[in-house]
Amino acid sequence: MLSIQNNRKKQQRKVNIMKEIVVISGKGGTGKTSIVAAFAAIAGKKVLADCDVDAADLHLVLNPRIEHREDFSGGKKAKILEDKCISCDRCIEECRFDAIHYPVLGNGKTADTPYINPIFCEGCGVCVRVCPVEAISFEPAVNGAWYTSSTNYGPMVHAKLGMAEGNSGKLVTLIRQKARDIAGRDNLDYIIIDGSPGIGCPVIASITGSDLVLVVTEPTLSGQHDLLRVAQLTAHFRIPTIVCVNKWDLNADITEQIEGEAKERGVQAAGRIRYDPAITEAQIMKTSIVEYTDGAVSDDIKAVWQNVLHALA
């Protein structure tokens, strides 16, 4: 009986072996996307997910062929129906986001009906509820799209958030879920996520519940400062974290300081990547660095991937 249970557990483990790795940085522009693109070429069975929905770039290297597209709605938006509005200003008084104003027309005069600026509307619905004449509509707004695609490296899930739209956290969560579905369906080993800079909403949405965070930083005082905040964030959510220093040879002293400080916080070094203009050249050629050159920089990144696997084991 016990052995049957053990077997069953083993089987379950086999099915659930998929690991989710998130690449983030704190500071922007440290090389996350170039490294994820290289991992795409190195790693075995995987699905790629671009969760930097604010400024998605991974598709520029991986050239995805879109197979499925769906609209994304991050929430509702309020809109005033001009023919019903009696200009009582109740909505203006109660809006906490200062989203409702009388627009100034081209001739310098003020409009007769107020207007809800969709950029500032947070979709709370307070105006809709306080309007005495039901003159405000409240419908789900389409503020982006998400895609499942195929690439030469395997499936990819990505998205495009509309101009000046919020709710990136919700879109990130959706992309991760779709990537998990694909990984489960195709029995893949890894979900590799390209994250966004910072430590706020989209970053939190991309790391919670993942198996490993790889932080990519650079040997500058800014990179050092930002890494500490990211390390605090991953510690807050108890996610195993490793760090690699990109362009480490720009300042070897700071690289060592970063690795030392990280270690004190339980964040192990995942390797160093040297500065090489070939990284930019590969980007321009729309290919990953490891396919572009056999040079030492490619070996550096391959070593980082081995350290990722080691940290997952």
Added chain:
Amino acid sequence: MKIAIASGKGGTGKTTIATNLALTLADKGKKIQLLDCDVEEPNCHIFLKPEIESTAPATVLMPKVIEEECTGCGICAEVCEYSAIAVIKGKVLIFPELCHGCGACKMFCPEDAFIEVPREVGVIEEGKTNGIRFVHGLLNIGELMSPAVIDGVKKAAGEQDILIIDSPPGTSCPVIAAVKDAEFVLLVTEPTPFGLNDLELAVGMVRELNIPFAVAINRSDVGNEDVKKYCKREEIEIILEIPDDRRIAEAYSRGEMVIHALPEYKKTFETCWEKITDLYQNALHTEQQEKAATES
């Protein structure tokens, strides 16, 4: 005048430009204020090393239930669009991280059982450095509401001739919060495919906000010509180009100002400022002309 330094892509040089521009103008005797609105990862203080004189919490209003008054009717949960309130077995549960502070629960509670209390989501620090008034914000670890902290930084701003805002990267809510009341935006990019793609997104954003803007290209001699071609096609002025100078990268890595390490760049930032004021005056002039034209 309020000017925001922004970019779609991270790490393009926003902070370098914001801090060096601020110091260049302060050295010329202008009254300058620098607001670091990248509250998730603020870096301006690393370069300007301000003396912090005061610290205050950045807060959002959060609802609190007065249990004696609550009947557990569930209307608060119904009106909350963010699922930040659940009523289970007649008891109100509030999830602070999801609350946007819209006030709906308090407003529509039939028993008047809600009060609102400030909840700290970050810290605002103010100080001085080299004749520059300095304000920055720090989002507390694990918090989601960066825009609330950015609003706090803006509120702490005083009256100065020139206000320079260092924005977070991207194009979504924190960036909107940082640039929305700017009178001019300088979009920083680099001449690479990622730089171009993210510049196009940022241009879409400032056009949507209807703010006059121009482009700065950092590490302008790497990559390719596509950013310049794009700007030409879209009739966008490029008003600043900083070459890929290893000495700049090294000064940056040590937290040094470019204009201190390499004084020859002072002229570059002075010229940049002249172009910003010219473009801003032009934009004002065009707006007035358009207004006059529609009136007549």
